[in-house]
């Protein structure tokens with residue numbers, strides 16, 4: 001939950017920024033015989049309002065159940081930050097499974113609609129160990145630095161591992177070593 005609440009504001013911003021398609025800004029073509037193409041990414045529009053709606057719904061669960069006032073500001077980032085403070089309560093509540101599923105769905109839905117350039121690339125299974133067990137996460141990478149807000153980096157979806165470009169050489173070494181280990185184990 002915490003991880004998804006942490007990711008959602010940035011993803012929501014990405015979704016909103018992915019809404020104009022083509023960026024002509026001339027408005028929808030209403031005349032002509034061909035099917036007009038709206039200069040907006042409708043999927044992104046749907047997803048942006050879905051995030052807004054669902055996050056507001058979860059905040060509503062917490063405020064009504066706990067009799068709290070809720071976040072002062074009504075934007076997605078403020079609501080997610082506010083929810084992050086109530087994660088322990090949510091995780092122990094009857095809503096835990098539902099909230100977890102909704103947040104996961106919002107994150108994957110957002111990743112589906114955002115512009116390819118903003119989309120992280122899945123590299124494969126994480127090579128870190130968590131409490132002596134292999135991490136179950138997937139390594140993702142952003143390789144393009146989009147408008148300074150999306151620095152090139154590699155991170156794990158599960159254990160919190162993160163490497164920026166200055167760590168990539170070292171990470172590459174570790175990764176090769178890990179893969180040699182995997183190959184040896186498979187053969188032996």
Ligand SMILES: [Zn+2]
Nearest residue numbers: 126135156159
């Ligand atoms: Zn990991």
